[in-house]
Amino acid sequence: MAGLGEHITAMVRSHASGDDASFYSVALQIAAREARQGHHVLADDIKKAVDSSRQSRSATSNLTALPQARGDLAELVEATQPNVRLRELVAPQGIVDQIKQVIAEQRQRKALLDHGFAPAHRLLLEGPPGTGKTMTASVLATELALPMFTIRLDGLLSKFMGETASKLRTVFESVAERRGVYLFDEFDALGADRSGNDVGEARRILNSFLVFLEDASPESIVVAATNHRSILDRALFRRFDAILTYSLPDARQAGTVIRARLGSLLAGTSLAKLNALTDGLSHADLVKAAEGAAKAALMRGEPHVTREDLVAALQARRTASIG
Template sequence: MITGDLRGDDDMAGLGEHITAMVRSHASGDDASFYSIALQVAAREARQGHHVLADGIKKAVDYSRQAPSVTSNVTVLPQPRGDLGDLVEVTHPGVHLRELITSEVISGQIKQVIAEQRQRKNLLDHGFSPAYRLLLEGPPGTGKTMTASVLATELSLPMFTVRLDSLLSKFMGETASKLRIVFDAVAQQRGVYLFDEFDALGADRSGNDVGEARRILSSFLVFLEESSPESIVIAATNHRSILDKALFRRFDAVMTYSLPDTRQASTVIRVRLGSLLSGTSLAKLGDLTEGLSHADLTKAAESAAKAALMRGEPQVSRQDVVFALETRRMASLG
């Protein structure tokens, strides 16, 4: 007796077309089309005699239609068009707070912002705005951009990244008007707006460098002051010391990032390597991790993992980690 699901090439091709169509409708957020195709698949399976599978698909569709808030987690990303499309990059991160290795102070500040945003309507109804204008400053690779991703993920919001250095160079002479377009979007499309490399705009220009740069900074401060609490506006900089002091009082919170200490460095490596590090000691590596950023440590961990896997070994050795850290220090610190 032959058992199993034997399908011909034509049948498999037809099923493949249905699955492809389902994926496309899912990606576009077209629930009606998605359910319609699913029911077509159920009908095909019923004709093939697979009644249990067909019935299961139908029940799943009925349940999903009745409880969309529970089962529909599809977020249709707004795609910027026209001028806005030239100014921002939109993503939908999947980075949770537990994945961000940072100090207790920073972690507490992020949790406070998330809590206020989740109670946004309640606060606004009583005349208070949740924290939504954030300045993140610290060395490169210490988690500033990742923080923006965490906020977007935890609040289920799209993230719009504004590259200020390219904005300044590409639209010199009309930068202020382009900033207005971005801040209009802040009010109209709820999201996390990250102004990366903010020092390109916010540098202290108290000397001879006035004119256009000063007008751009002044425009940004006005836009920021008047910005809508509908969204979160984040400015990230690697150089706090060169920022114009007028900036700090315009933000609801300033988060200061630093290079990881020995404990945090060990945690970053462990989190990235996971089970590949089982049984391997990371004790007394402080001299090798000192001065390395979170990004440096992650890259070192990845190098150690690849070295072990390419040898065909299921675990990373301490020597793999030591060599990777030494190599990273030479590249990063010189």
């Protein structure tokens, strides 16, 4: 009964805070618990009640309030409501297909869970800085109409390391109670290999994360993003449902990024034979270069970016980023 008592407590708290998403999430966890115990009629009744209540809510209001983190969680996460569609993400088709699969499984999670299958909900994104990892988390939140909770690793990794495991528990309790996309950015700060001399409390923290991740609720999506896959503990990889590997854009993708940022400002300007200047730049670098070219043109009072503007901006960005 202790587990049920904790669920009821969580429901009361979410109801008191007006967080309908968390309330429904916990109710569905109780339904799953009852189903595992063979109480299928009760489980079905709870699910039907949740579905009916959700439909009633959506009929009376089209506005979805962003659930704000409260209490201890407020010091550990930043809540946002992204608005980035999948079509805005410039990435290799393989990455796009993997993201589509995650979105599809999450949208059909009820059917999967009813048959004993969990939707993909633990993702590791790895690759160079500025290649779309954080943007992918925003895409998932937008396409699934979920809030995004970015974990503040500076708040999580306490100087009193004994507190860190407790803070991790608080985050993963929220994963179970409040449906959303939970982003651990710069994850290598937490998930680095501890097999050498760096042992003791740091190893226990990583072990705690592994346990929490293994048991993470499929109602939410946990996303870990890192620029340094090579330093991650090997035990992490088998805990994730999917590993997405990002890379610097090729010439075609670079042109797509620049066109998307400049839009009509690029009218009449050719992007041909800019490969030598775009090679080695990240998506974020290309966006910054496009913005620099746009500002140069607009400040001259001209309605369009010239090729010279782009060349100068790309060269400046290469100097700043590559050296």
